[in-house]
Amino acid sequence: MVTLVKSICPYCGVGCGLILEVEGNKIIRVRGNPEHPVNKGKLCGKGASAHIPIYSPDRLLYPLKRDGDKFVRITWDEALDEIASKIMDIINNYGPDSIAIYGGCQNTLEETYIMGKLARFLGTNNVDSCARVCHEPSAMALKEMMGIGGSGVSVEEIPRAKVIVIAGESLTESHPVLVDYLLEAKRRGAKIVVIDPRKTPTARLADLHLQVRQGTDIYLFNAIANYLISNGLYDRDFVKARTVGFEDYAKVVSEYGLDDVEKITGVPRELMIEFARLISQKPVIFSWGLGLSEGGGVNAVRAYLNLALLTGNVGIDGAGPLVYRGQSNVQGSGDFLKPNAFPGGLPMNEESALKLRDVWGFTPPTKPGKTVTDALLKDDSIRAMIFFNFNPAHSMPNKAKVIERLKKLDLLVVVDAFMTDTAKLAHYVLPTAMWAEEEGSVVSLDRMVKWRFRAVNPPGEAKTTLEILSDLASRFNLLVPKDPKIIFEEMVRVAPWYSRLRLEDVMDHSKNSRYPAGELVLYKDRFLTSDGLGHFKIVHYKPRGPVDGKFVLITGRVVTHFNTDTLTGRDEKLPKLNDVVYVNPADMARLGIKDGAKVIIESDCGMAEAIAKASNDVAPGSLFIINSTNIVNYVVCDQLDEESRIPLYKSTYVTIKPTQ
Ligand SMILES: Nc1nc2c(c(=O)[nH]1)N[C@H]1C(S)=C(S)[C@@H](COP(=O)(O)OP(=O)(O)OC[C@H]3O[C@@H](n4cnc5c(=O)[nH]c(N)nc54)[C@H](O)[C@@H]3O)O[C@H]1N2
Ligand SMILES: Nc1nc2c(c(=O)[nH]1)N[C@H]1C(S)=C(S)[C@@H](COP(=O)(O)OP(=O)(O)OC[C@H]3O[C@@H](n4cnc5c(=O)[nH]c(N)nc54)[C@H](O)[C@@H]3O)O[C@H]1N2
Ligand code: SF4
Numbered sequence: 328m329v330t331l332v333k334s335i336c337p338y339c340g341v342g343c344g345l346i347l348e349v350e351g352n353k354i355i356r357v358r359g360n361p362e363h364p365v366n367k368g369k370l371c372g373k374g375a376s377a378h379i380p381i382y383s384p385d386r387l388l389y390p391l392k393r394d395g396d397k398f399v400r401i402t403w404d405e406a407l408d409e410i411a412s413k414i415m416d417i418i419n420n421y422g423p424d425s426i427a428i429y430g431g432c433q434n435t436l437e438e439t440y441i442m443g444k445l446a447r448f449l450g451t452n453n454v455d456s457c458a459r460v461c462h463e464p465s466a467m468a469l470k471e472m473m474g475i476g477g478s479g480v481s482v483e484e485i486p487r488a489k490v491i492v493i494a495g496e497s498l499t500e501s502h503p504v505l506v507d508y509l510l511e512a513k514r515r516g517a518k519i520v521v522i523d524p525r526k527t528p529t530a531r532l533a534d535l536h537l538q539v540r541q542g543t544d545i546y547l548f549n550a551i552a553n554y555l556i557s558n559g560l561y562d563r564d565f566v567k568a569r570t571v572g573f574e575d576y577a578k579v580v581s582e583y584g585l586d587d588v589e590k591i592t593g594v595p596r597e598l599m600i601e602f603a604r605l606i607s608q609k610p611v612i613f614s615w616g617l618g619l620s621e622g623g624g625v626n627a628v629r630a631y632l633n634l635a636l637l638t639g640n641v642g643i644d645g646a647g648p649l650v651y652r653g654q655s656n657v658q659g660s661g662d663f664l665k666p667n668a669f670p671g672g673l674p675m676n677e678e679s680a681l682k683l684r685d686v687w688g689f690t691p692p693t694k695p696g697k698t699v700t701d702a703l704l705k706d707d708s709i710r711a712m713i714f715f716n717f718n719p720a721h722s723m724p725n726k727a728k729v730i731e732r733l734k735k736l737d738l739l740v741v742v743d744a745f746m747t748d749t750a751k752l753a754h755y756v757l758p759t760a761m762w763a764e765e766e767g768s769v770v771s772l773d774r775m776v777k778w779r780f781r782a783v784n785p786p787g788e789a790k791t792t793l794e795i796l797s798d799l800a801s802r803f804n805l806l807v808p809k810d811p812k813i814i815f816e817e818m819v820r821v822a823p824w825y826s827r828l829r830l831e832d833v834m835d836h837s838k839n840s841r842y843p844a845g846e847l848v849l850y851k852d853r854f855l856t857s858d859g860l861g862h863f864k865i866v867h868y869k870p871r872g873p874v875d876g877k878f879v880l881i882t883g884r885v886v887t888h889f890n891t892d893t894l895t896g897r898d899e900k901l902p903k904l905n906d907v908v909y910v911n912p913a914d915m916a917r918l919g920i921k922d923g924a925k926v927i928i929e930s931d932c933g934m935a936e937a938i939a940k941a942s943n944d945v946a947p948g949s950l951f952i953i954n955s956t957n958i959v960n961y962v963v964c965d966q967l968d969e970e971s972r973i974p975l976y977k978s979t980y981v982t983i984k985p986t987q
């Protein structure tokens with residue numbers, strides 16, 4: 328007999344609703360849920376085969392402990408007793424800030440919440456998630472300028488927009504189901520603008536492609552603001568009634584002349600003016616991806632959001648800021664697991680600590696902890712780290728340095744379903760259930776909170792991540808229920824942004840259950856900042872220093888591989904990932920590199936061998952490597968955005984030469 332179980336896709340942040348067809352203890356087919364408000368039954372290829380990696384023969388089945396160069400099987404009790412006692416020893420010797428808990432963004436909201444609670448119970452704010460490395464700049468800029476660190480408009484509004492601007496994002500590759508929304512908008516006459524240094528498949532769908540030089544968006548956005556202001560094309564009434572900071576902003580952008588735009592950004596003046604005129608209309612959606620956050624950090628996002636405020640394109644139907652976040656629960660992980668904030672929008676201060684004490688029964692520390700990027704790349708004070716479904720040895724920049732850092736830890740515990748690069752370095756590897764083998768909620772890129780129901784049991788002795796957390800916490804005398812529904816109810820009591828959610832709506836896959844209160848469009852009457860206003864932020868463009876004829880290496884997505892390829896790499900129907908570097912044919916000719924030749928890419932921190940492929944999609948002077956390859960982060964260095972601590976994965980200066 329086939330039973331049907333509702334779930335949410337384990338890959339990207341679109342959060343498509345799935346119906347799993349289950350026979351016995353096996354998922355035999357995955358289809359789209361026609362009732363789900365976002366995907367309405369549609370799925371991309373990854374979603375439709377999301378069950379395949381679950382049945383991979385190399386799933387981790389038992390707890391493992393390092394013994395020299397190999398791992399030996401141990402029992403759960405042995406593993407958790409030893410881990411707990413080592414953590415206590417380290418805390419006793421070096422203090423609670425010598426330990427850290429870092430979560431991936433596939434964990435459910437309830438698991439993520441408990442990771443934060445456990446760390447605080449142990450006395451530290453050293454918590455973070457992989458949300459740090461994709462859209463922390465976006466969450467930061469959105470929160471300070473508008474109020475909530477998430478999208479201000481939902482994807483369902485895309486077809487209502489007159490103009491959709493897509494900066495630094497390739498929907499066809501990264502969020503494929505949303506392409507249908509774009510096409511529908513186009514059919515209704517909307518114009519699509521793509522801002523990307525590469526000719527991506529999404530750029531080909533656009534009416535206007537601004538092929539900006541990598542890392543120069545801030546100049547472009549400031550110059551456009553100048554043009555809009557000088558030509559009276561901005562929304563004076565909105566700016567006056569609903570924002571602060573305009574005068575200072577106008578003064579700064581007045582220094583960004585149109586004449587320099589082409590020289591600095593590579594975007595022809597006429598295209599820039601066309602773009603300015605398009606966004607002076609309403610309604611406009613300002614959407615973006617990693618090209619801004621990893622390409623230019625928090626200031627690139629601020630410069631972009633200033634344009635939404637300037638044109639009054641916030642708080643009206645079919646308009647607003649939309650950030651295409653990455654993983655199925657990255658919005659939730661970013662909302663809940665930060666070293667400098669308490670869960671769900673609760674600021675980190677004494678007052679919140681007392682509020683938390685009322686629910687938690689203990690007072691959390693208020694000294695901010697270390698981001699995962701600082702802890703791995705810039706500082707070695709942390710001696711023990713636990714990673715839950717997070718593979719930093721593959722996904723962090725300067726891979727060689729990260730591997731050395733992880734090897735030096737007194738205690739490294741990795742909880743995952745597979746023996747990842749990070750797990751290989753661990754002292755303990757704990758096998759966990761995958762998405763369909765456990766239940767709990769996840770938050771989509773437009774703030775929709777939905778429940779995944781458990782469809783099948785995990786293999787071997789693998790436990791759910793919540794069970795692992797609960798069993799570990801009990802060794803420190805912190806009681807954590809293993810039922811995520813109970814955790815959900817506790818969570819909504821402490822997390823202000825989530826406080827109006829009801830579990831029954833989250834479990835009903837046909838309902839709009841967006842936080843804070845189901846809005847498709849936020850900020851209709853007021854912004855959710857403390858003064859209720861939108862805040863312009865002053866941003867200066869800082870050119871990168873001389874690069875002596877080097878290439879800028881851009882990294883990014885293709886539709887068939889997901890992040891560290893841990894799951895997609897186990898689906899034999901998908902093409903194998905090759906270590907290819909895409910190069911503009913003119914550069915290849917100039918350097919005497921033949922199509923298909925082996926080349927060495929070298930940066931300040933490392934080198935890698937790759938196969939060169941000619942591609943006109945890459946502008947002269949830049950190179951492109953897929954983010955999922957194993958080679959990429961040997962070359963990408965650990966330059967972090969000053970404020971948000973995100974690695975600038977999109978702008979590594981490198982040389983390329985044929986192998987001898
Ligand atoms: N198939 C697939 N889907 C995925 C993922 C995956 O690995 N594979 N990963 C998921 C995750 S975690 C995330 S965060 C999202 C990311 O989704 P996207 O945001 O689409 O990610 P990228 O392809 O890395 O980068 C987007 C674009 O930024 C451009 N870019 C680089 N530098 C600049 C710049 O300076 N300015 C501008 N304007 N653009 C620039 C690149 O050329 C690239 O086309 O995708 C999610 N979905
Ligand atoms: N050079 C370069 N590096 C990058 C990027 C880039 O653009 N360029 N992008 C960065 C970005 S945006 C991100 S988010 C990080 C991602 O970096 P990671 O978060 O480290 O990568 P994932 O592959 O998403 O890791 C998810 C882990 O969860 C485990 N897992 C267990 N159960 C499940 C499940 O049910 N579903 C899924 N999906 N996983 C499960 C998987 O086995 C895997 O080990 O990489 C970053 N690294
Ligand atoms: S678009 Fe994203 S969420 Fe939807 S099926 Fe594809 S990978 Fe899954």
Ligand SMILES: [Mo]
Pocket residue numbers: 460461462652653654
């Ligand atoms: Mo991401």
